[in-house]
Amino acid sequence: MTDSELPVEASADGITATYRETDEERLLTFESDSGSAAVAQNIEGYAMLKVRPTADGDELERYYGFDMALDHAAELLGVSPNALPIPDPAADMGM
Numbered sequence: 639m640t641d642s643e644l645p646v647e648a649s650a651d652g653i654t655a656t657y658r659e660t661d662e663e664r665l666l667t668f669e670s671d672s673g674s675a676a677v678a679q680n681i682e683g684y685a686m687l688k689v690r691p692t693a694d695g696d697e698l699e700r701y702y703g704f705d706m707a708l709d710h711a712a713e714l715l716g717v718s719p720n721a722l723p724i725p726d727p728a729a730d731m732g733m
Contacts (some may be wrong), residue, residue, distance in 0.1 A: 648723035653715065657725040666728045667693050668711055675711035677704075679731050687732055689714075704732030 645658035653670045659681060666677045676690040686700040687707040691714060698714075701707040705719070712719040 644727075646725040646727055648725045650723040651717070651721045653717065653721060653723060655723045655725055655728070657728040664728070664731060665693055666725070666731065668715060668722060670715050670717070672716045673714060675714040677707045677711055677728075677731065683730070702732065707732065 645656050647657075648655045653668055656667050656669075658665050658667075662681055664679045664681060664683060668675045674692050676693045676695065678688045678690065678693075679685055686702055687704065688697045689699050689701065689707050689710045690697055699710055701710070708719045708722055708724075712722055715722075
């Protein structure tokens, strides 16, 4: 995927997910009327996932698996993990 193809968004049930890459991280953010959450991984894609309340917020927890990170992100938004839309380029996050 080239930089011109990023960011990628997906929306469902009032939640918008945005996947983008910075020089240091792969970043998946969720926004809804009830709040926000972010899941970050190093740009190489092999490190643990960091869950934050926002993209630039303080780290709350680290997880090896994408499912566990999504569970925490969903909890921050007050929704089921199944309600979170996942843009295609973010589907392989996690170890």
